Amino acid sequence: MALFLLRRLGAAVVLVFVIATMTFLLMSMTGGDPARNILGDGATVEQVAAKSAELGLDQPLAVRYVDWLGAAVTGDFGRSWFTNEPVMTSLANKFPVSLSVVVTAILVTAILSAILGVTAAVRRGWVDRFVQMFAVLGFALPNFWVALVLVTVFAVNLKLLPATGFVPFATDPWRWGLGLILPVTALVVGTIASTAQQVRGATIDVLRQDYVRTLRSRGISHRSLLFRHVLRNAAPPALTVLSLQFVGLLGGAIIIEKIFALPGIGSLAVNATLQGDLPQILGLVVVMVVLVVIVNLVIDLLTGWLNPKARVS
Amino acid sequence: MKRSILGLGALVVAASLMLAGCSAGSPASTDSATSTGGTLTLGSAFDATSWDTADAEFGNRLQYMQPVYDSLLHIDSKLEITPWLASAFSYNDDNTRLTLTLRDDVTFTDGTALDADAVKANLEHFAKGTGQNSITLALLSSVEVTSPTEVVLVLSAPDPALLRNLALVSGMMASPAQLDTGSLKTTPVGSGPYVLDAAATVTGSQYTYKRNADYWNAEAFPYDSIVIKPLSDLTARLNALKAGEIDAASADAKSMAEAQASGLTVGKMLGDWQGLFIVDRAGAKVPALADERVRQALNYAIDGDAILKSIRLGEGESTTQIFNPSSQAYDASLDGAYPYDPKKAKELLAEAGYADGFDLVIPDVAGFSDLTTITVQSLKDIGIRVTTEPVSADQSISKLISGEYPVFIFSWGSSNAWQDTIKLLTPTAPWNMLKDQDPELDTLISAAQTATGDDADAAFQKLSAYVVDQAWFAPWYVQNNIYLSSAKTAATMQPQNVVPYIWNYAPAS
Numbered sequence: 001m002a003l004f005l006l007r008r009l010g011a012a013v014v015l016v017f018v019i020a021t022m023t024f025l026l027m028s029m030t031g032g033d034p035a036r037n038i039l040g041d042g043a044t045v046e047q048v049a050a051k052s053a054e055l056g057l058d059q060p061l062a063v064r065y066v067d068w069l070g071a072a073v074t075g076d077f078g079r080s081w082f083t084n085e086p087v088m089t090s091l092a093n094k095f096p097v098s099l100s101v102v103v104t105a106i107l108v109t110a111i112l113s114a115i116l117g118v119t120a121a122v123r124r125g126w127v128d129r130f131v132q133m134f135a136v137l138g139f140a141l142p143n144f145w146v147a148l149v150l151v152t153v154f155a156v157n158l159k160l161l162p163a164t165g166f167v168p169f170a171t172d173p174w175r176w177g178l179g180l181i182l183p184v185t186a187l188v189v190g191t192i193a194s195t196a197q198q199v200r201g202a203t204i205d206v207l208r209q210d211y212v213r214t215l216r217s218r219g220i221s222h223r224s225l226l227f228r229h230v231l232r233n234a235a236p237p238a239l240t241v242l243s244l245q246f247v248g249l250l251g252g253a254i255i256i257e258k259i260f261a262l263p264g265i266g267s268l269a270v271n272a273t274l275q276g277d278l279p280q281i282l283g284l285v286v287v288m289v290v291l292v293v294i295v296n297l298v299i300d301l302l303t304g305w306l307n308p309k310a311r312v313s
Numbered sequence: 314m315k316r317s318i319l320g321l322g323a324l325v326v327a328a329s330l331m332l333a334g335c336s337a338g339s340p341a342s343t344d345s346a347t348s349t350g351g352t353l354t355l356g357s358a359f360d361a362t363s364w365d366t367a368d369a370e371f372g373n374r375l376q377y378m379q380p381v382y383d384s385l386l387h388i389d390s391k392l393e394i395t396p397w398l399a400s401a402f403s404y405n406d407d408n409t410r411l412t413l414t415l416r417d418d419v420t421f422t423d424g425t426a427l428d429a430d431a432v433k434a435n436l437e438h439f440a441k442g443t444g445q446n447s448i449t450l451a452l453l454s455s456v457e458v459t460s461p462t463e464v465v466l467v468l469s470a471p472d473p474a475l476l477r478n479l480a481l482v483s484g485m486m487a488s489p490a491q492l493d494t495g496s497l498k499t500t501p502v503g504s505g506p507y508v509l510d511a512a513a514t515v516t517g518s519q520y521t522y523k524r525n526a527d528y529w530n531a532e533a534f535p536y537d538s539i540v541i542k543p544l545s546d547l548t549a550r551l552n553a554l555k556a557g558e559i560d561a562a563s564a565d566a567k568s569m570a571e572a573q574a575s576g577l578t579v580g581k582m583l584g585d586w587q588g589l590f591i592v593d594r595a596g597a598k599v600p601a602l603a604d605e606r607v608r609q610a611l612n613y614a615i616d617g618d619a620i621l622k623s624i625r626l627g628e629g630e631s632t633t634q635i636f637n638p639s640s641q642a643y644d645a646s647l648d649g650a651y652p653y654d655p656k657k658a659k660e661l662l663a664e665a666g667y668a669d670g671f672d673l674v675i676p677d678v679a680g681f682s683d684l685t686t687i688t689v690q691s692l693k694d695i696g697i698r699v700t701t702e703p704v705s706a707d708q709s710i711s712k713l714i715s716g717e718y719p720v721f722i723f724s725w726g727s728s729n730a731w732q733d734t735i736k737l738l739t740p741t742a743p744w745n746m747l748k749d750q751d752p753e754l755d756t757l758i759s760a761a762q763t764a765t766g767d768d769a770d771a772a773f774q775k776l777s778a779y780v781v782d783q784a785w786f787a788p789w790y791v792q793n794n795i796y797l798s799s800a801k802t803a804a805t806m807q808p809q810n811v812v813p814y815i816w817n818y819a820p821a822s
Binding site: 030033036037038039040041042043044045047050051054082083084085089090093094097148151152155156159162163164165166168258259260261263267268271273274275276 | 516519553
């Protein structure tokens with residue numbers, strides 16, 4: 001186990017390094033001019049040159065890379081070229097927003113899709129058809145459309161929930177929760193649709209296995225059969241889907257973030273990329289990769305805990 | 314099994330209870346502002362960046378700075394310039410020395426007093442900075458402190474935009490104690506009517522300002538607090554307005570009908586012009602463009618009125634001028650100079666010796682694709698062989714300003730006449746990329762620069778007429794800035810700025 005964790009950790013370090021290096025090179029090669037972007041359309045060539053020098057862009061690529069890497073290893077990711085905020089501060093501001101939305105969405109997805117998927121698989125009949133229909137609908141409805149409908153109904157017309165904005169949990173847990181209801185609902189319509197389908201399919205597969213029939217013939221209670229045997233074996237595919245969704249939502253909830261004006265990392269990533277804000281992008285990429293590695297590790301451990309067959313030796 | 318369905322039912326009940334709970338809890342958060350004092354909540358299309366006065370920008374981001382930083386002079390919605398931190402101002406005869414008399418009762422929020430040395434330090438900080446508007450003090454050669462309450466700005470040449478800029482970005486005064494510490498970039502310290510309330514501010518999400526208790530002119534600002542929320546998405550701004558979460562925000566022509574149906578007030582002000590920049594006036598890349606008749610043909614070739622009507626929903630006015638309709642250089646009689654007339658365009662091309670057209674590459678800039686399609690077709694109709702090259706949004710400015718393209722479509726936020734002259738026309742102007750020069754134009758520019766009073770307006774109008782005649786550009790129309798406000802907020806539109814200044818808001822009576 002310790003060896004497994006250690007190997008994972010080593011792989012993670014290499015991954016972070018490789019991705020950060022590639023990001024640095026790609027961003028440096030795209031040809032955008034951050035100094036010009038900062039100074040806008042009124043600046044003269046001399047002003048742009050002065051700004052470039054201030055940002056260190058007049059240094060050779062290799063020197064800039066080594067400088068960045070040297071500082072990054074000590075945890076110093078520099079300051080955003082546009083807002084002058086330390087990169088770590090802005091990430092510390094934005095990640096809680098995205099994590100609030102995404103973690104809540106994943107938890108809601110896990111719970112509801114487990115309930116829906118298992119119920120559909122066990123009961124079949126009209127429940128199954130209803131779940132299937134919901135899944136198709138959930139797939140078909142784009143989440144930004146769902147979001148706009150939700151805002152119009154619950155925020156603009158009924159004035160029950162806020163239309164925009166995010167309140168940190170520490171400031172006011174109640175308003176934090178209120179602010180999350182609409183964005184999370186908009187996101188989970190799609191994720192529940194796909195995850196519930198996975199759970200349903202996996203559960204039906206397991207229920208058809210010979211050992212389930214054998215267990216049943218030995219008089220094991222239905223409940224014990226379902227929770228101790230079937231669900232354990234049906235969980236891994238669903239967990240994999242959930243982990244992929246988590247990673248996808250983290251950076252991919254950008255449209256939802258825009259509609260609800262949530263200051264999360266999706267908008268940060270897009271803005272920083274469009275502006276060519278290299279320190280900001282690099283900081284973001286490193287933290288994202290670390291997060292993805294952690295999520296995958298947790299899912300692996302969870303899968304192993306649920307299903308000894310999948311455990312690593 | 315039964316239980317799991319029961320559980321599902323319980324969950325639905327729980328969810329509806331939660332919703333019911335919300336309805337009881339939410340009014341407190343939406344109906345916060347009242348007609349007396351209260352809070353003004355604005356939605357901004359852009360997030361704040363630096364709080365350093367040296368980085369101050371015109372346009373949207375001005376709203377973040379104006380609550381905390383007072384300027385030396387004041388500009389109102391009629392573009393009239395009046396005393397502010399400087400209680401009096403006067404020029405010498407040839408407009409090269411500006412004397413400012415300062416108020417003696419102003420302190421910055423860190424306790425430092427505003428005096429002549431503080432003004433000098435601020436002006437030098439701005440001029441030497443690397444902010445995008447340091448160019449607005451390019452003609453400032455020195456600042457003389459003649460008494461603790463008097464400074465003289467010595468100019469290397471007259472600057473017709475100086476007073477206006479001193480009322481906006483370059484006249485913003487920060488505490489001299491903070492100028493060199495670098496802390497201003499993240500923490501503003503000014504003498505303005507409000508202070509940034511760090512405890513109620515979340516970067517990227519909400520900026521809260523509360524009254525500066527020691528402010529010398531509190532009556533000029535009716536609100537007890539101001540909140541600015543960056544809402545980059547137009548849909549988010551509209552929803553926030555309709556839900557009563559913000560009091561005012563910018564929008565576009567397409568959202569006007571929806572806004573009016575929701576009871577919002579629509580404000581309009583002519584702002585940006587759109588059209589062609591014809592930058593290769595010497596014919597360095599496309600020799601045909603050196604002939605003014607070819608450039609004039611480009612002006613006749615495109616039906617700007619039709620574009621205004623169909624794409625901009627008629628929200629604007631047709632124009633042929635690069636100067637803003639509210640500026641001193643604008644002359645309404647010039648706007649009929651180039652009606653849509655493809656036949657005339659062809660004749661002009663033939664006269665210039667290009668009856669068979671010529672080759673032209675124009676950039677297809679992200680965001681202008683609809684205009685590009687129309688332009689390409691219109692130019693092909695008069696025989697010019699146009700091809701396009703895609704340019705991504707993040708690279709558009711640097712690509713265009715590099716001078717790579719002899720002709721391109723652009724949207725220009727016109728403002729003060731002199732400001733536009735030094736950005737577009739002079740040989741060193743950043744948007745005169747190929748450094749085109751014309752002795753007659755130089756004469757007209759320097760006449761406009763040195764003229765005073767009514768003569769200045771006439772001189773600028775002659776300059777505008779010459780640029781129209783020489784067809785350095787082909788403007789089609791100047792479009793309306795659209796700004797929405799709630800019924801309880803009166804927002805006065807500001808000429809030459811995309812959003813109102815912070816002192817243009819008041820509770821509606």
